[in-house]
Amino acid sequence: QLVESGGGLAQPGGSLRLSCVASNSIFKRNTIGWYRQAPGKQRELVASVDEVKRTNYADSVKGRFTVSRDDAKLSTYLQMDRLTPADTAVYYCNRMRDPLWPWGQGTQVTVSS
Secondary structure (H helix, E strand, O other), rough: EEEEEOHHHHEEOOOOEEEEOOOOOOHHHOOOEEEOOOOOOOEEEEEEEOOOEEEEOOEEEEEOOEEEEEEOEEEEEEOOOOOOHHEEEEEEEEEEEEEEOOOOOOOEEEEEO
16 A cells, blocks of 8 residues: 655745655565656656665656655655646656556645745
C-alpha cells in the first residue's frame, strides 16, 4: 500500500514537500518514482531515486524538485520549489519496474495565484 500526502494549494514560486509511505519493506529494494497526472493528460514520471539514492529528474522539473528516500521509514519525499501552474497535478509514487504496485490515492498539488 502506498499513501501520498503533503499536497495543497501553492502560489507560483512557492514550495511544497510531498511524502509517500509504503507498507511493505520490499520498498527498500526498489527504485521509486514520483509520477504526476494533470487533467486530460497521461501520467508522467517526474523524478526517481534508486536503492543507493541516485536520482533522476524529468527536464521539466530539473533544478526545482528534489527527490529523497528514508528506507528506515519506508518513505520517499519530493521537495518541490519554484512551483509553476504547469506543476498542477495529482502526484503519486510507485516503483519503477513492472508489475507496478497498486496506485495510492495520490495527493493533489494546485499552483495558482
